[in-house]
Each structure stands twice: as C-alpha cells, then as structure tokens.
Amino acid sequence: MLRFFHQLGSPKYFYHIAGRWIPWLAGIFILLVLAGLYQGMVVAPTDYQQGDSYRIMFIHVPSAWMSLFIYVVMAGAGAIGLIWHMKLAEVIAISSAPIGASFTFLALVTGSIWGKPMWGAWWVWDARLTSELILLFLYLGVMALYSAVEDKRTAARATAILAIVGVVNIPIIHYSVEWWNTLHQGPTVTKFGAPSIDLRMLIPLLIMAVAFKLFYLLVVLMRARVEVLQRERNAQWVRELVDAP
C-alpha cells in the first residue's frame, strides 16, 4: 500500500495508471446513470405535492452534493500540496476547480428551473441559494488566480490558500436551511432517523449520487493527466510519448 502511494507520486506512473482506470470508470458511470435514470424517471412514483417536477431532484441534489464534495477535495488536496509539497496533490486540486464549478453551476441552474414552477420565482436571495452562488465565485476565483500566476508551483500554492480559506463556506451552505428560514426545503436524506422520502425515490437519488462521484473521478483523472503532461513537458518520458503516442 505504501509502495502504491509512493509510486503514485511519480508523474509517469500516475499518467499510466490513470489512463488504465479511465475506460473502466467511464463504463461503470454509464451503467449507473442508465440504472439511475430508469429508476428515477420510470419506476419512481409522482410526488403528491410537486407532481413530476420533483424529478429534477435526481440531477439537482447529486450535483449540489458534488459541488460541496469537490470543494472539500480541492481544499484538502491543496493543503496536502502546501504541507508536503506533493506535486500530484497540487495537480488534483487545480484539476478539480473547473469540474466543481460546473457542478455548482448545474446545481444553481437546475435549482432555478425547479424553483420557477414550485416557488414561482427563478431566483430568491435566500441563504441556501446565496451561499451556493458564493461557492461558484470561489471556484471561479481559484481558476482565475491559478491562470493569472505565471509560475505554476507558486500559482498552486496561492490557490491552495484561497481554497482553504473558502472552506468556511461549506458548513454555511450545509446548515443554511437550518440556521435561517429559507425558502429552500430542509434536508430529507441526511437528517437523523429515517429519511422522509419514499424508497423508490431515494434509491435512484443515491444511484445518481454515486454515478456523479464516479464521473468526477473520471474527469478529474482526465484533466490531471493533461496537467501532468504540461508540467513534465521537458521530461524524457513525455518526449518519448509525443514521439510515439
């Protein structure tokens, strides 16, 4: 196990092992999404209050979860890069930012589309929505800062600090529906005791959540591979790879 992590620190080894994982991740992701969509769109019953509009949940909730999860991964990887100077952690951190931003965007947009028929408004400045919007700006800030600094190792250090500071927003988003009176509904899955959701709705939701996690793993590895190549452009193994792809 220790040897595995040691080897993973080697960019060349990472590049090859990630390349081998990618098709498997893609395959499992597609199977899970098909299963989740079938369960969510066909098997799950219509909601007695929200009609069929609630089916937006199967993408809205997993992408909102991912927006938080990816942020924590990004800040965590950034911290590891800062403390132990592990290059691969820096690469994972910076590769996560655009993916996290797109999931945050997706959560906001699908939430807005869901809000229109249910609340009668595309957008309200309630605590949940506002803190999620701030999360999007944090992601964009991380991306802008990284691309603004010429030296990539300095850039990685600066963005890691920004990402770590931004972590304060994560519990705010999570508890916003409890701390403040929000229009956004409270938690139905993670609250203590039995989740107040029909099992036929919960199962596709969880399948989609796992599928989105796999999707993140898939695309973060794809991005990280490109980032590794870019950083190692002068290394012998990259030169050989370019000559014989």
Added chain:
Amino acid sequence: MSLQEFFHMGGYAVYVWSSYAIALVILVANVVAPILQRRKLFSQLARRQRRERRES
C-alpha cells in the same frame, strides 16, 4: 404509462427536460474539454520536438 405521458411529465415537461438537457451538455463538456486540451498539447509538443531536431 404511455410514452406520451412520460414525455409530458405531468405538465412539467419544459422544466424537467430542460434540466436534463443542461446536465447532459455540462457532463459532455467536462469530458470533451480535457480531450481537446490533451490533443492540443500533444501537437504543440510534437512541433517543438520536430523543431529541435532540425536545429541539432
């Protein structure tokens, strides 16, 4: 449930299907972006290596 009923989504078709369409676009973009970046980087590096070989 008929196919028509399925696409109708109890009257919420516009909201539900536009959400799923946007999700599809965003997921596809996330897959395509690194593929394009990788291709661009490879052609860049290949050009650099050809140039170096000519010079040496």
